[in-house]
Amino acid sequence: MTARVACIGTGFMAGKHLAALASFDDVDVVAVADPVVDRARAVADDLGARAYEDGLELLATEELDAVWMCVPPFAHGALERAAIARDLPFFVEKPLAHDLETATTIAEELSDRGLLAAVGYHWRYLDVVERVAEHCRELPPHLVTGYWLDSTPPVAWWSQRSSSGGQVIEQTTHLFDLARLLVGEVERVWADELVVAGTDPGPDAPVPLVATAQLRFRSGCLGAVSSARTLPARHRVGLHLVGDGYAVELAESAIVDHELRITDGSGTTVERSDQDPVAAEDRAFLDAVLGRGDDVRAPYAEAIRSHALAWAADVSAREGRPVDVTPVGVHA
Ligand SMILES: NC(=O)c1ccc[n+]([C@@H]2O[C@H](COP(=O)([O-])OP(=O)(O)OC[C@H]3O[C@@H](n4cnc5c(N)ncnc54)[C@H](O)[C@@H]3O)[C@@H](O)[C@H]2O)c1
Numbered sequence: 029m030t031a032r033v034a035c036i037g038t039g040f041m042a043g044k045h046l047a048a049l050a051s052f053d054d055v056d057v058v059a060v061a062d063p064v065v066d067r068a069r070a071v072a073d074d075l076g077a078r079a080y081e082d083g084l085e086l087l088a089t090e091e092l093d094a095v096w097m098c099v100p101p102f103a104h105g106a107l108e109r110a111a112i113a114r115d116l117p118f119f120v121e122k123p124l125a126h127d128l129e130t131a132t133t134i135a136e137e138l139s140d141r142g143l144l145a146a147v148g149y150h151w152r153y154l155d156v157v158e159r160v161a162e163h164c165r166e167l168p169p170h171l172v173t174g175y176w177l178d179s180t181p182p183v184a185w186w187s188q189r190s191s192s193g194g195q196v197i198e199q200t201t202h203l204f205d206l207a208r209l210l211v212g213e214v215e216r217v218w219a220d221e222l223v224v225a226g227t228d229p230g231p232d233a234p235v236p237l238v239a240t241a242q243l244r245f246r247s248g249c250l251g252a253v254s255s256a257r258t259l260p261a262r263h264r265v266g267l268h269l270v271g272d273g274y275a276v277e278l279a280e281s282a283i284v285d286h287e288l289r290i291t292d293g294s295g296t297t298v299e300r301s302d303q304d305p306v307a308a309e310d311r312a313f314l315d316a317v318l319g320r321g322d323d324v325r326a327p328y329a330e331a332i333r334s335h336a337l338a339w340a341a342d343v344s345a346r347e348g349r350p351v352d353v354t355p356v357g358v359h360a
Contacts, residue, residue, distance in 0.1 A: 029318060030055065030056050031093040032056050032058050032090075032091060033094045033095060033096065034057065034060060034077075034095045035049075035097075035098060036083035036086065036107055037062060037097065037098035037099040037100075037103075038071040041148070042071070042096070042098035045306060048306055057077050059077050059086050059092075060077055060086075061083040061085070061086040063081055084106060084107065087111060087114065088110070094119065095111055095118045096118070096119045096120075098121045101191065104120070104125040104130055104134070105130045105134070108120065108145075109134070112134070112138060112141055112143055116143075117144040117317050119146045119148070119309075120145060120146075120147055120148070120328070122149055122201055123193055123197050123201050124335045126191060126197065128336060131335050135328055144324070144327070145327065147328055148306075148309060149202060150305035150306050150308070151286075153305040153325060154301050154305050156286050156287070156301045160278050163274075167272060169210070169276075172210075172245075173252050173267070174204075174207060174254070174267045174268075175255075175265070176202075176255045176256070176265050177263040178195075178199065178256065178262045179260055180257045187235055188235070189233050192235065194235045194236065194342060196241070196341050196342045197339065197342055199255065201338040202265075203253050203265070203267060204337045204338045205334035207251060208334055208337065211247060212247050212249075213245065214243045214244065214340075214353050216353065217340045217344050217351050218350040218351075219239060219342070220239065221240075222236055222237045236345070238254065238255060238257070239254070239342075240255070241341040253341070261282050265281070267279070274291065275290075275291045275292075277289040277291075285300065285301060286300070286301040287299070287300050287301075309325070337353060
């Protein structure tokens with residue numbers, strides 16, 4: 029069977045997914061949508077697909093087996109609800125939304141409907157992440173330190189907190205997701221942030237320059253995850269995990285794709301991944317849609333917990349108070 033799919037949003041990340049989809053021989057991308065019509069048309073022409081200005085019109089018109097949603101954080105809500113109303117499985121890029129409420133409502137509607145939705149926490153598909161997960165199961169970490177040290181992305185929607193959610197929600201969410209995967213649930217977050225001098229924390233506030241969050245995991249492990257957007261280019265993104273007799277570093281930088289370093293009493297081993305985790309997550313989602321597989325590693329119900337943790341860190345930083353994370357992942 030060939031799956032008929034569409035992609036809503038035709039920017040940077042859509043390009044990655046569409047390239048992966050083009051490499052599969054059991055997919056036909058029949059339509060794309062983007063309010064920037066020229067971009068939608070150019071992408072559609074390349075693929076031999078139909079172009080729409082409005083994703084909702086695409087969903088109302090096309091007969092599909094699945095849809096990819098690669099839109100900015102502020103654009104979530106109506107698209108997912110339209111897909112759910114049609115029982116159409118969807119793949120959605122992280123973050124789930126610029127806020128928590130939109131994503132929580134969608135998670136509830138998906139659960140009521142029993143519909144498949146996968147989320148783009150692509151690190152979960154890396155072989156080096158599987159190796160670290162195995163290591164952490166055998167020797168649980170006592171300390172996690174994470175760092176997302178980067179430039180400010182040039183897209184217009186990114187720099188305003190009200191449209192992107194901010195760096196913690198939009199980027200560092202990958203690290204909160206990894207920390208949950210490797211260490212387990214977090215029970216308490218205490219965060220702080222440095223805002224742009226002279227700006228008020230209103231809806232039009234720019235994204236803070238840096239932020240840092242302390243975490244206490246239910247296992248007793250402690251964590252600290254920091255974000256910075258002030259560099260000229262991506263500097264380093266990753267996690268250090270420290271346990272009895274070992275340190276593990278899982279990281280990427282501008283010059284090295286995902287690298288794993290394990291240091292213990294016998295020295296340091298280094299492993300690099302040459303996988304394409306975006307293609308891997310797309311393949312896993314498609315296989316699930318086609319009834320050929322069951323390896324969606326970040327279903328919406330799982331991803332909402334990572335989103336809720338990032339949100340708790342953001343609330344804590346904005347409000348200057350510790351925030352408890354409830355068992356379902358929604359902050360108190
Ligand atoms: N998994 C990753 O590592 C990763 C990397 C980069 C971006 N992302 C995520 O992918 C999403 C998109 O980011 P991007 O870098 O592609 O941004 P982008 O700005 O390059 O592309 C977004 C596109 O969506 C379009 N758009 C806006 N509102 C829309 C709507 N209502 N309907 C349809 N299209 C709409 C924009 O016109 C734009 O073309 C974001 O959530 C971002 O966080 C994930």
